[in-house]
Amino acid sequence: MERIHSLYLHVPFCTWVCKYCDFNAYAVLEGLIPPYVEALSREVELAGAELPIGPLDTVFIGGGTPSLLTSAQLHQVLDRVRGIGLAPGAEITLEANPSNVTSEQVDGWLQAGVNRLSVGVQSLQPDALRFLERLHSGTDAIAALRTARAGGFSNINADLLYGVPGVNLASWLEALDAVLAAGVQHLSAYELTVESKTRLGQEVRTGLVRMPGDDEQLAQYWAAAERLVTSGYEHYEISNWSLPGFACRHNLAAWQYRPYLGCGAGAHSMFRRFDRSTERRWNIKGPQAYIKQASASGHAVAGSETLSPERALGEAAMIGVRLLDGTTAARDFPAQRTQLISAGLLAEQDSGVRLTRRGIELANQVGAAFLG
Ligand code: SF4
Structure with a gap:
């Protein structure tokens, strides 16, 4: 198997599960995070011993809401990652919810070794945030970006959603401008998609919610693309823009079809075999079952498939x-x-x-x- 230089760590807990969310995320259950961190640390440690992995060029801690971990918990996990070996200048990204970005947290994340912060801004308009069931305000989101920057992060991404019902082109661009003015180096803009198993899916099916049409969504996408490019951001992937030199190296590796290991509940891995076939593996999805399995054995694989060359x-x-x-x-x-x-x-x-x-x-x- 080819050597692996990218690691994804999944933290499946959120304070609240937003109605459009289709990720492997669960409303946080009191007491579940500490054993989860232990199980995740165990899985990382064992993977380091058993797989051809490292030095790691990129580590991405995503979710869910990984910013719910305490600094000590993050330290513990990243210490195990360092046990695998980090390449000099490795990119270490943490996804954060605006409500968790305080100067103390920022300090703790930097000390733990995180050097790229991805903030889930999503929107700035009060109605849109309510619609999306986000727990932060637009002011919180901008304050989070500023706090991260003032605290020492020089590589910050903001995630935004376009095509949110009730947000017109002008207010979408207004939000984008405010986020750019906060000084981000990277921006991801995703269309709000309706997944059938979510509560939003149900509301659209029953006619309670009407989504904007394709034309409106495309108008918002292209208007943002133009605004970003004129502001100096390179449009390097369909939904991603960055200032020169700030493309997300972790995601680039995946788009360039390089292998990665995923640890944590529901995490996926992609391995490349020397015969040019690909192996995909995925972990047990539920956090409780994951904790049980990974704590006992250090493994939590639920299934795998091999793709022919x-x-x-x-x-x-x-x-x-x-x-x-x-x-x-x-x-x-x-x-x-x-x-x-x-x-x-x-x-x-x-x-x-x-x-x-x-x-x-x-x-x-x-x-x-x-x-x-
Ligand atoms: S915060 Fe993100 S991961 Fe958590 S429920 Fe909302 S959209 Fe899903």
Whole structure:
């Protein structure tokens, strides 16, 4: 198996489960975090002993709400990660909810070794935040970005959602401007999607909520893209922009189809075998079952699948095409390339291809073409 240089750690707890959320997240149960941290530490330690992993170039602590961990708990987990070995200048990202970003927490995160903070701003408008069931205000979110910066973070991402019912183009851009003015180096803008199993899914099904149409969503997306590019941010992936040198290295590794290990409840891993096949593994989803299993054995794998070398090539192309600088991952698919180029969805780029504007809008269909 190829050596692994990226590690994802999942913390599945949140103070409240937002109605649109489709992640592996649970309203925090009193007392569950300490044993979870123990189990996660055990899994990381054992993976370090058993897998060809490290030195790690990137570590991403996501959730859920990992900023609910105390500094001591974060220290404990990152100490185990250091046991695997960190490459000099490794990128270590922590996802944080605005309500948890205090100067004490910021200090603790920096001391634990975190050097990139990703703040879940989502929106700034009071109505939109209420609709999304976020527990913070717009003022809290901007204050969180400023606190992180003043406390010493020089690599900060803000996550925003567009296409939120009730937010028009002007107020969407107003929120984006306020976030940029707070001095972020990276911005992720995701469309609010309706997943059928969520409460939002149910509200849309029963007609209680009407989502904005595709045209409105695309108008917000392209207006943001233009605003970000004119503000000096590079549009490097469909939903991601960064100042030069601040692209998220952890996510880049995944889009470049490099292997990663995922630890924690429901975490996924991707390994590359020397015969060019890919192995995907996933952990037990529920936190209680995960704690039980990982504490007892250090393992929590619930299932796995192997993709043939041909299928793995298709998957690499499907994922790689999301990078807007272009990708060479589609080189083994001449027929699909020709077809997508003549449909105006891909364009030739150096020795590879890149998505056109229309291709970005239909990126899922473009990607699916490589899986046959
Ligand atoms: S805070 Fe994030 S992970 Fe937690 S429930 Fe809300 S959307 Fe999901």
